[in-house]
Amino acid sequence: MHLALFIIFAGLCVAGALNLLLQRHPINSALSLIVVMSSLAVLYLLLGAEFLAAAQVIVYSGAIMVLFTFVIMLLNAGKEERTHGSKLAYIAGFPGAAALLGLLTYIFLSHSAAFGHARLGEYLATTGDLSRVLFRDLLLPFEVTSVLILIAILGAVALARREH
Amino acid sequence: MVPIAYYLVLSAVLFSIGVAAFLIKRNIITVFMSIELMLNAVNLAFIAFSRQWSQTTGHLQVNGQIFVFFVMVVAAAEAAVGLAIIIAVFRARNTLNVDQIDLMKL
Amino acid sequence: MNDALRILPEIILTLAGVLVMIADALLPKPSSRKSLGWLAVLGALAALAVSFWQYQLPAGTAYYGVVQTDAFSVFFHVLIAGIVLASLLITLDAVTPETEGLGELFALMLFGAVGMMLMSSAVELLLVFVALEISSISTYIMAGFRRKSAKSPESALKYFLLGSFATSFFLYGIALIFGATGTTRISGIADAIASANPSTALLYVGLAMVIVGLGFKVSAAPFHVWTPDVYEGAPSPVVALMSTGPKAAAFAVLLRIAYGALPQLHADWVPILWWLAVISMTIGNLGALRQRNVKRMLAYSSIAHAGYILVAFTALSADGVAAASFYAVSYAAMNVGIFAIVSHAGGYDDHLTLIDDYRGLAWRSPLLGGAMTFFLISLIGIPFTGGFFGKFYVFTAAIHSGMVWLAIIGLINSGIAAFYYLRVVVALYSRSSEAAPELVVARPSIALLLAIFITSAATLILGIAPGNVLDAARAAAQTFTSVGQDAATPPSTSVDAVSTGR
Structure with a gap:
């Protein structure tokens, strides 16, 4: 049950984050970010952080993202233009982000036993x-x-x- | 029963996607959104570690969760200021493209 | 009540900022807001006095161990109060009565100082984070205050985006350190590492990310890319504040985390900081050589000076901490001083930007030219100035800990630096070719004279009689007991315990 919920909402998080990256129109990116934040709220609940789950929905998806969409509408932001970004960002950025991901994943998985398992319903804050x-x-x-x-x-x- | 490490790996994935988006996206508002994504990844890591320490010590530890609470407050303040700066830039330059905001060369 | 005394300078600055805001709202619309600046100056003076008074307090923590006043934090309280005082005076001189948003500017400077002071006294990473954000967000805003120029919002944007990016790295680093040790108290982290054999891999990555975040705030290369643009676009009086105050506070945080929380990991952070120091000095000085714009040149020079302070960090001894603190003071004195003159000559809207624009300034105004020469000489590091003793203590601390190569690289860099500083001195004293209509130097106001007096007196005293400040810096360094011992015997036993116990 817990694992199924985790896989569903973690999948939604990653899908939303990737969609933020791939979408060309800022409003689409903003909506994908709302998906990420709302799914994170569910994950917080699974980890026993009930207050933060509520705050996540109210403050992040509610207040902050509404402000974002409001500004996107106000400035009438259009589709992203395909200009050539700084080459350095691509050359150093992608491998850098990938290396960071690889390193952190390796550390987390190799220490997995020490971190333990989370059960539903324990340690509710x-x-x-x-x-x-x-x-x-x-x-x-x-x-x-x-x-x-x-x-x-x-x-x-x-x-x-x-x-x- | 889910290993807490999975939550941490998810937070690393989100953080890295945020870093990549920060570097690749060309619209200022989206660049700012990728920072929010990174902050969310940090929050997930804090809550997961908080849970881990509750289990290690055997009683509830909320320090990590409190940190998340403060990150949310700061993110809200940052969003207000950041969007005001974006509006000021838009008024001055009439563009939201990072590459066209280049009056000063690096 | 006793607790409140430990954050009294912060309370005073907050109250002064609120008063400025209220007075701003109460003043009738057409009247000038310039007088609010004097109210802010009064607040800064009171904070400075109280900071000195805090030396009388016995060292200790307050509010459930969240802040700690000791010789180290009081040292930085005094420094930051002084910086804000001088910057407020510079602002008062640079602005005209019609400048927009004056009340907000003065209030933001005071509130920013609250954050910087708390950064130096916080011993709980949560408070460090909140204080860091107070100081950062107020400087992001102030960078965009030159509303007539399109460069100013642009510099605010660059500063904001890169600054928030760095903040998230800092936060992830804290999360990893918390994950490894289960606490966010500085002393608790050190205890956990000493006793509980935490996962070292988590700690290393966390430490590296914290250094990335703070490296950005002190504009150490390779995290310096924002510095020249932001300094060029921001109003000069604000640059005087943001090139010194937040940096000094960020160095205080770095010292606290490195020496207070993670002394056992010194074998890991010393090489990182070694490289940061070398890259910062080299990139800063080589970059400054190419600049024709005075503020951009000073931006690269500030990157180089961050490198010199990092040299002292790697020395890993009480002398190193003292040298870093001393350097922070002398750099603040001379850099705020030089920006006082740049801001007066260039004006709030920067009509003098290039080094060539300053040709003949010393003949037009011997006082300004002379003071600028003095600050440039101090930045080079010539004897009888604060800059000389700053560099002297930094390099001796490095040599005493066996970092001879680092000291040599630093000395070569100081030699390179002399070129670009002297180029400005030459420009100051050369005859301007034609009438130079740009170079109209207004009569210095009382505020500017006060600011120049404070900064040049500080630079001179640090250069002639550095004893008192050095003693204060040494006392500050004693706060970190683990480095109080001889540098030859660092706490290596506990490091072995950590690595073998894994």
């Missing part, structure tokens, strides 16, 4: 468990994010404002 750590041990980082959000508001307003 409830919102209460999270908030006990978040609002006590990590109170300061939590408060500090308010500065971050203030900067983001300030910056978005300052940059996107039209000159008069």
